[in-house]
Amino acid sequence: MIIEDPQEIKDRVRELTNRRIYGDVQIIEDTSNYMSIFGGMILRIAGNDYFLSGDATEGRFGIDDQPKFWVKYAYDLEDGSRKVIKMVFYEDFTSREGPFLIKGSRSPEKEAHCLEVVQGHERFMQGLSVRDISGNLVRIIELVKGKSLFVYLSELDMDHEEYFYTMFSAIMEEVIECIEALAFLQDHGEHHGDVRNDHIIIEKDTGTYKWIDFDFSVSYEDYDIWSIGNVITFAVAKKVISFQEVMKHPERYPACDTDCLGPDDALLFYKYRVANLKKLFPYIPAKLNRTLMNFSQGTYFFYESYANLISDLREAMEDIK
Numbered sequence: 001m002i003i004e005d006p007q008e009i010k011d012r013v014r015e016l017t018n019r020r021i022y023g024d025v026q027i028i029e030d031t032s033n034y035m036s037i038f039g040g041m042i043l044r045i046a047g048n049d050y051f052l053s054g055d056a057t058e059g060r061f062g063i064d065d066q067p068k069f070w071v072k073y074a075y076d077l078e079d080g081s082r083k084v085i086k087m088v089f090y091e092d093f094t095s096r097e098g099p100f101l102i103k104g105s106r107s108p109e110k111e112a113h114c115l116e117v118v119q120g121h122e123r124f125m126q127g128l129s130v131r132d133i134s135g136n137l138v139r140i141i142e143l144v145k146g147k148s149l150f151v152y153l154s155e156l157d158m159d160h161e162e163y164f165y166t167m168f169s170a171i172m173e174e175v176i177e178c179i180e181a182l183a184f185l186q187d188h189g190e191h192h193g194d195v196r197n198d199h200i201i202i203e204k205d206t207g208t209y210k211w212i213d214f215d216f217s218v219s220y221e222d223y224d225i226w227s228i229g230n231v232i233t234f235a236v237a238k239k240v241i242s243f244q245e246v247m248k249h250p251e252r253y254p255a256c257d258t259d260c261l262g263p264d265d266a267l268l269f270y271k272y273r274v275a276n277l278k279k280l281f282p283y284i285p286a287k288l289n290r291t292l293m294n295f296s297q298g299t300y301f302f303y304e305s306y307a308n309l310i311s312d313l314r315e316a317m318e319d320i321k
Contacts, residue, residue: 001078034087046130050074082143098268104218111215123181146204150197174209183306195227229295264298288316
């Protein structure tokens with residue numbers, strides 16, 4: 001819905017956000033220069049008006065939130081729903097993950113195709129892709145309200161053993177279903193490209209775990225499968241456990257003496273993180289730990305399909321149940 005009357009736009013914005021637009025209403029239809037688009041403006045695109053409330057940010061692992069100037073929070077002036085509007089931004093990158101050199105790019109076209117593939121799938125963010133008057137491919141995403149898996153587990157105020165025996169099974173079931181969702185993407189010729197703990201959002205109203213942000217395209221076809229090993233290890237440990245932490249705080253890990261960890265006990269992608277968690281928490285069942293070790297520096301086994309990984313995880317979880 002397009003609102004032609006500027007005063008009606010102001011009234012609608014105040015009704016939805018309790019914010020006032022002072023002066024003239026600034027209406028943007030061309031998103032080519034996203035750095036000149038700010039909160040308080042109206043984006044008019046594909047026959048609808050959106051009030052832009054500000055830039056999105058991203059923060060992880062103790063780093064302060066970083067603004068993503070091409071991503072805006074918004075309100076749909078027709079139905080009042082919250083949106084994330086992603087404008088066109090391209091970048092190429094190369095990263096070293098363990099022994100792998102990963103080449104990738106940020107691709108609006110790839111994310112637009114993924115949005116089509118996952119339409120109606122409860123484990124993914126939902127949205128649509130439209131073109132502005134200059135042909136820029138803009139993605140209009142339904143805002144997933146909630147905390148990331150990283151934040152949620154990091155904020156849990158309980159020791160690991162209590163967590164493992166009271167909450168872990170339910171959390172791991174959700175994580176497994178997220179892995180099944182990645183298999184769904186792969187079956188449809190796509191991949192996520194940026195599998196991380198903070199890209200799983202636990203939806204506030206439903207408790208459903210949902211993947212967000214799949215605009216990265218990477219060169220290595222098994223990258224998602226290897227990346228999910230970091231997510232699984234994080235879920236088992238309730239946090240990122242580094243070798244340095246174990247050395248600095250041995251009282252937290254009484255089952256592990258100063259020489260209990262070696263190079264093969266590290267994650268393949270992140271050599272500073274512990275994969276062999278059974279050495280720290282002896283009550284972790286052997287089958288589950290064996291699955292973790294398949295993502296370690298010392299592994300001789302590489303998961304070539306999600307089916308094998310999911311099967312191993314479900315079998316391992318039977319020991320806990």
